[in-house]
Amino acid sequence: MPAPTEIILVLGGTAEANRLVSRIRIMRPDARILLSLAGRTATPVLPEDCAVRVGGFGGADGLAAFLAREGVTHLVDATHPFAAGISRNAVKAAETAGVPRVALVRPAWEPQTGDRWTCVACLGDACDALPAKARPLLALGRQHLTPFARRPDLDLVVRMIEPPDPPLPFSAEIVLSRPSPDADEEAELLQRLAITHLVCRNSGGAASYAKVEAARRLGLPVIMIERPPSAPPPVAGSLDAVLTLIGMNPSV
Structure with a gap:
């Protein structure tokens, strides 16, 4: 079996990460998708048909080594908006390993009439x-x-x-x-x-x-x-934007 041309690591633990994995699986059936979870929940909700890795990487250096060892071609940070530590590590690791990175950051809630x-x-x-x-x-x-x-x-x-x-x-x-x-x-x-x-x-x-x-x-x-500062660019606010940034056409 030939090696996959795309190896996509998704730093997850969110509903958006699961939906992203499912979208990529449909659009790129030959890609290898790795979903990484911190491991704080014993029974997480998971998407189908992807490899799941649980636990930390050992900081930015450990993540960079993992990216190089696994031949990762795209890193998607789809962690929780308050997971500032792993997002910082993702930025540094991607730079060290020379792997394209994109952060999926869901829009914040805004107060509505009647909110206190x-x-x-x-x-x-x-x-x-x-x-x-x-x-x-x-x-x-x-x-x-x-x-x-x-x-x-x-x-x-x-x-x-x-x-x-x-x-x-x-x-x-x-x-x-x-x-x-x-x-x-x-x-x-x-x-x-x-x-x-x-x-x-x-x-x-x-x-x-x-x-x-x-x-x-x-x-x-x-x-x-309130949220900590967002990850540096490139940042996407939707699944379609992430797919576009990693070279996929979300309209297909």
Whole structure:
């Protein structure tokens, strides 16, 4: 069997990365597609028919060595908008290995009429922005919860996909579920749990927006953590733009 002419490494962990892999598979059936995941979720949702790599690369140098060793022809950074570390490593590694790179950055959410956002720069500021005795839903991911340990006055509710291991460093009600894409379901959850505030990051995209829409409907304040600086160009805001930048015609 001849070697594939294209070897595409997609740094994933997002719904957009999965959809991109599926699109590339249809357009370039002979290409080898590698999907890289950080490994924070034990049961990730995965696209069909691609090789999956789980775990870190060992920094920018390790990623550069991987690109060279595997003969990668295109690197697509489709990680979460808040995964600033891996995005920085992707830039440096691509430069070192001489591999074309493109970052897929989904557009950020913008406040709508009726939203009650308090925009903050970081997790610590989000923690400080909550009033005493609030009962917030922390929709942040388990690796972003430590700052809230210093607010024992809060009645915390944490949503996560899997039970925390190790246990959380503070007392909280834990809701084990993925975010619903349905705003009605999210609103019902917020009401049932008697949530007073929503704390989340400005992840953008449609997959997790329902909670923001639900908070708007209920008139709940939202502590919105702003994004870190975006990756340097080339940056694409859509799957079609990524496909164009890696030499594929999305209209085909």
